[in-house]
Amino acid sequence: MMIADLILREHHLSTLQAELLRADGKEHAAYVIFGISRIGADPFTHQPRLRVMVKDVFAVNDDEIKSSDHQHISWSTERFVQLLARAEREGLQLGIAHSHPAGPTHFSAQDDANEAELIRLSQNRNGADAILPSLLFAGEGFAAGRVWLSPTSFINLGSARTVSSSWRTISFDQEGSVENxxxxxxxxxxxxxxxxxxxxxxxxxxxxxxxxxxxxxxxxxxxxxxxxxxxxxxxxxxxxxxxxxxxxxxxxxxxxxxxxxxxxxxxxxxxxxxxxxxxxxxxxxxxxxxxxxxxxxxxxxxxxxxxxxxxxxxxxxxxxxxxxxxxxxxxxxxxxxxxxxxxxxxxxxxxxxxxxxxxxxxxxxxxxxxxxxxxxxxxxxxxxxxxxxxxxxxxxxxxxxxxxxxxxxxxxxxxxxxxxxxxxxxxxxxxxxxxxxxxxxxxxxxxxxxxxxxxxxxxxxxxxxxxxxx
Ligand SMILES: [Zn+2]
Ligand SMILES: [Zn+2]
CATH class of the missing domain: 3.40.50.720 (NAD(P)-binding Rossmann-like Domain)
Structure with missing residues (x-):
């Protein structure tokens, strides 16, 4: 089974947190440009892996938002298409991040439907190799993430790690700590x-x-x-x-x-x-x-x-x-x-x-x-x-x-x-x-x-x- 993880610099995590979890308590969204690392076989599991790295974060501006409250957001995809062109030019991938300030800490059925549409757009424009990473922030911070490979399939991120000074691991797998x-x-x-x-x-x-x-x-x-x-x-x-x-x-x-x-x-x-x-x-x-x-x-x-x-x-x-x-x-x-x-x-x-x-x-x-x-x-x-x-x-x-x-x-x-x-x-x-x-x-x-x-x-x-x- 394919596994996926994310690496981001500490300052990108701070930017995402500040943009997505604002004091207004509403849902917010951002576009994220990613580099990608395709691994044929992990040396320990011998399974293929996908690693995505955050390169750039762009908040979705107020004038692009069609409507937003504490449990939904919808926005114009005009800039998404513009950024797809940049991603293709630079050999990068375009993804999104959004927030559920009041929960839930998982992706909703509406997210599933919206993101399936976005990956369809990505692959139509940039080819079948295009992927769509999607990050979810809820409550205090980073709650979940996944990578869409096609309009009908995605893999969940197992973890996210920060680099550049502070090396922190955010694990999304619900496993208890083992006493050693x-x-x-x-x-x-x-x-x-x-x-x-x-x-x-x-x-x-x-x-x-x-x-x-x-x-x-x-x-x-x-x-x-x-x-x-x-x-x-x-x-x-x-x-x-x-x-x-x-x-x-x-x-x-x-x-x-x-x-x-x-x-x-x-x-x-x-x-x-x-x-x-x-x-x-x-x-x-x-x-x-x-x-x-x-x-x-x-x-x-x-x-x-x-x-x-x-x-x-x-x-x-x-x-x-x-x-x-x-x-x-x-x-x-x-x-x-x-x-x-x-x-x-x-x-x-x-x-x-x-x-x-x-x-x-x-x-x-x-x-x-x-x-x-x-x-x-x-x-x-x-x-x-x-x-x-x-x-x-x-x-x-x-x-x-x-x-x-x-x-x-x-x-x-x-x-x-x-x-x-x-x-x-x-x-x-x-x-x-x-x-x-x-x-x-x-x-x-x-x-x-x-x-x-x-x-x-x-x-x-x-x-x-x-x-x-x-
Ligand atoms: Zn959502
Ligand atoms: Zn140097």
């Missing part, structure tokens, strides 16, 4: 809502190595219901100083890092569903899984992988917390010094991206892509010193890799629970371990087209995927 003894102490600290949200969250972890493995240990024990792990690498002996769960035998046998990670989470017995992908995240095999995530931790060292996640965050409104660690041993006045910098960076609309923070190097990313796609040409250029080559193995210590993973998990808690207060978000935190201090470096003043332009935020599926050539 393993999470009782966490419940005391972060509240039952946090545990409930973790249970539903689909968390992706890209990279199951030095920083990914401590992160996986933490989020699994925090009650994450669904974890997808992406890593093409095998356990090596040089990983054993920091890879949680990995044994000498794993290195001797060359076991996959994703298999070690899955084994460790399964052994906890906390009921986590785990999906693993032993491929580079840019390969088509990973695409549906990445698009199915609610939150992704980027624990990879490769610039090309990072630049893909960087776009994914803005195109699909899937927040990414990217982490990195740089250890350098230097000589100063004849003394050997260890410099250790850890970083956790949040990527989502409202935050500067990795390119604008000069964390991803586009040149190195291109070389990595070349190495993967055309190894012969890559070797030729390496000989001629046109590419930098892989370089020496970097130093690594488990205390630092674990600490940087913890910085990322703390940022997730902040966005879900606000334990540092509403102004406590830290989009980019750098910890200088040898100074025992944290810094918050800024970004370029002129943001790029990915993080700085509203156009791609929540645009969803485009050709090519994420607008990336090759």
């Amino acid at each position: 003894r393993a999470l009782a102490r966490q419940d005391l600290a972060l509240g039952p809502e946090f545990n409930q949200a973790m249970r539903h969250l689909r968390v992706g972890v890209v990279g199951a190595g030095g920083t990914g493995s401590p992160l996986l240990q933490q989020i699994a024990r925090m009650g994450a219901g669904y974890i997808a792990i992406f890593d093409p690498d095998y356990v090596e002996h040089s990983n054993l100083n920091r890879l949680y769960g990995a044994t000498m035998m794993d290195a001797d046998q060359g076991n996959k890092k994703v298999d070690v990670a899955r084994r460790e989470i399964d052994r906890m017995g906390l009921g986590t569903s785990v999906a693993t992908f032993d491929a580079w995240i840019g390969s088509p095999a990973c695409r549906d899984a990445l698009k199915s995530m609610d939150l992704i931790f980027g624990c990879t060292d490769d610039h090309d992988g990072r630049s893909l996640l960087n776009r994914l965050a803005y195109y699909y409104l899937i927040p990414v917390i990217d982490i990195g660690l740089a250890l350098r041993v230097t000589e100063r006045h004849g003394l050997t010094c260890l410099e250790a910098d850890g970083r956790a960076t949040v990527l989502e609309p409202g935050c500067a991206c990795l390119l604008c923070r000069r964390i991803v190097d586009a040149g190195v990313a291109a070389e990595e892509a070349l190495r993967r796609n055309d190894p012969v040409e890559y070797e030729r250029r390496k000989v001629e010193a046109y590419v930098r080559g892989e370089g020496n193995p970097s130093p690594a210590v488990i205390s630092f890799t674990t600490s940087v993973a913890t910085m990322a998990v703390e940022e997730m808690i902040q966005r879900m629970n606000r334990f540092r207060g509403v102004d406590g978000d830290i989009a980019n935190r750098v910890r200088k371990f040898n100074m025992a201090e944290d810094f918050r470096p800024g970004a370029k003043k002129e943001p790029c087209r990915v993080c700085g332009s509203d156009r791609v935020h929540g645009i969803g599926d485009v050709q090519p995927f994420l607008g990336r050539a090759g």
Whole structure:
């Protein structure tokens, strides 16, 4: 069975609430432009999914309303048709939102009839692929949602989630909370809502190595219901100083890092569903899984992988917390010094991206892509010193890799629970371990087209995927 969900930015939710639930107590309506993400198979249910992302909200003006009271509204569809043209031009979908200020908290028979007419209009104008998302606000807020696929069929939204600073989940499925003894102490600290949200969250972890493995240990024990792990690498002996769960035998046998990670989470017995992908995240095999995530931790060292996640965050409104660690041993006045910098960076609309923070190097990313796609040409250029080559193995210590993973998990808690207060978000935190201090470096003043332009935020599926050539 197809399932559907919605992601919207916090400010769009506030706009919808303000427009639809006004003090006059009457029904109101709005047009909503959506980006769409079609998922062939969810990595956990293996069922197709549909995800819609809010891009724009337009209130239906008073002069378009034919009649309205506390339990009905009817309005001219002239602007609906105009917006259909825009949606078609930009590869987007047009939907509606309306309110039942005095209830009911479900769609009425009149809504069914009206919306069937609107989807008929959409498909006549924009083709059989056009869909019609419809959102209902009642009482205090968001009450229900559905996506019409044809004049005779729709799927209900299972949940709506907010991004851009505050990450909240609004669940439309009526299911009671399940008491979990393993999470009782966490419940005391972060509240039952946090545990409930973790249970539903689909968390992706890209990279199951030095920083990914401590992160996986933490989020699994925090009650994450669904974890997808992406890593093409095998356990090596040089990983054993920091890879949680990995044994000498794993290195001797060359076991996959994703298999070690899955084994460790399964052994906890906390009921986590785990999906693993032993491929580079840019390969088509990973695409549906990445698009199915609610939150992704980027624990990879490769610039090309990072630049893909960087776009994914803005195109699909899937927040990414990217982490990195740089250890350098230097000589100063004849003394050997260890410099250790850890970083956790949040990527989502409202935050500067990795390119604008000069964390991803586009040149190195291109070389990595070349190495993967055309190894012969890559070797030729390496000989001629046109590419930098892989370089020496970097130093690594488990205390630092674990600490940087913890910085990322703390940022997730902040966005879900606000334990540092509403102004406590830290989009980019750098910890200088040898100074025992944290810094918050800024970004370029002129943001790029990915993080700085509203156009791609929540645009969803485009050709090519994420607008990336090759
Ligand atoms: Zn209604
Ligand atoms: Zn940017």
